[in-house]
Amino acid sequence: MRRPNPHRSHSARRVVTALIVWWLVVSAAVPGVVAGATTPPSAAAEPLTDVEDARGTSVNATASPGTVAAGVGDSVEITGATTFDSGDVRLYLVGPRGRFLGEDGAAGDMETERVSGGAFTATYESFTRRGTYRLLVVSPRADGRFASTTTLGRDALPTGVTQRQAVDLVRAAYGGDEVIELSLRGATPRLSIDPVSADGTLVGDDVVTVTGTANRGDGAAVFVDLADASGRTVTTAEADVDAASGTWEVDLDLVGVEPGSYTLFAADGASRASTTVIVVSEETTPTETPAETPVSAESDAVDDARETVEDVTGAALANGTAGLEAANETVGGAIGGDASANATASANATETNASGDGGTNASANGTANATAEGGGSTGGAVPGFGVGAFVAALVVVALGVRRHVRR
Structure with missing residues (x-):
């Protein structure tokens, strides 16, 4: 029985070590290819709108804002257009509790709006409760007459009907006319202040712009105050709400305001918001931090791999090129010696080609193409070819080394 060759055992260790180093380098350099990592798509920001719109064949209507502070x-302003130049449209506003509401917010009958030049308008101040309101706009038939001569006032609704039942009653009464429906909402009043700057500072002796959001009606007043630590107001301003965008904006005069910590207040009569700001004497320019020299992921991976190899094998890879040449020679000899019984093994051979039958020959010639001349070369290999190929390579090397050792 032949004794195992210790030199071949060391060569096998070098082969495995070289493969591990190569894999770690490719994994760091091309993480998406090797590990199959994917970057989730960014979630697209959904646009906000505060306008409710309904369109029909003969009439269109828009409510602005679609959501308003209740109580x-x-x-809410209603604007509409019709296919006829003159005549009337009928409007029914049904509250959360199924009652008809007039423009003034009191329980009432329908509203009749005059069409002029194919347009009409209406204003409702009926949002005393939080919840959903249904506004029905009725357009008459082509002859200008409504299918129902009944006005469907407050007395037309039975006691205890729901909002949906009241809406269905109107639609049934105007079966021959076109009815479009808008959904409006009464919400809890809200008010907020946008960040004044990235670091919360304001420059004194200047006029700064302060912005925020609110769900109040168009033109609602927002009072902005800046107070010091004792609660004394040092400057104030007034803004108007833009209901279509749900925002407000005001210029705040800080001329004469001393540097220090202050509280910025905003109030609209229904809600209140505040934030702490720092007034500084002049705008500070952030100090530029020298950019650090980037360290490539490949260098880090090589260092980590080298330390791992030292722990496993007990010695550093002092000569990477010699190790890889020995690895290629060993892989070529292992595969060649096992695949072809007619191959002549010689340490001084210059043209020994790894060959074999079927899939072994294809692997030896098509992928590795290992030759003893010049220490061997690898052609056609694609870095980062995947986990399956890496495992297959380890299996082939292990089988070759095992048979070498037995021989």
Whole structure:
């Protein structure tokens, strides 16, 4: 029985070590290819709108805003267009509790709006409760007459009907006319202040712009105050809400305001918001930090791999090129010696080609193409070819080394 060759055992260790180093380098350099990592798509920001719109064949209508603060007297503007130049449209506003509401917010009958030049308008201040409101706009037939001569006032609704039942009653009464429906909402009043700057500072002796959001009606007043630590107001301003965008904006005069910590207040009569700001004497320019020299992921991976190899094998890879040449020679000899019984093994051979039958020959010639001349070369290999190929390579090397050792 032949004794195992210790030199071949060391060569096998070098082969495995070289493969591990190569894999770690490719994994760091091309993480998406090797590991199959994918970057999730960014979630697209969904646009916000505060306008409710309904369109029909003969009539269109828009409500602005579609959501309004409840219980503070804010109004909703209704604008519409018709296919006829003159005549009337009928409007029914059904509250959360199934009652008809007039433009003034009180329980009432329908509203009749005059069409002029193919357009009409209406203003509702009926949002005393939080919840959903249904506005029905009725357009008459082509002859200008409504299918129902009944106005469907407050007395037309039975006691205890729901909002949906009231809506269905109107639609049934105007079966021969076109009815479009808008959904409006009464919400809890809200008010907020946008960040004044990235670091919360304001420059003194200047006029700064302060912005925020609110769900109040168009033109609602927002009072902005800047107070010091003792609660004394040092400057104030007034803004108007833009109901279509749900925002407000004001210029705040800080001329004469001393540097220090202050509280910025905003109030609209229904809600209140505040934030802490720092007033500085002049705008500070951030100090530029020298950019660090980037360290490539490949260098880090090589260092980590080298330390791992030292722990496993007990010695550093002092000569990477010699190790890889020995690895290629060993892989070529292992595969060649096992695949072909007619191959002549010689340490001084210059033209020994790894060959074999079927899939072994294809692997030896098509992928590795290992030759003893010049220490061997690898052609056609694609870095980062995947986990399956890496495992297959380890299996082939292990089988070759095992048979070498037995021989």
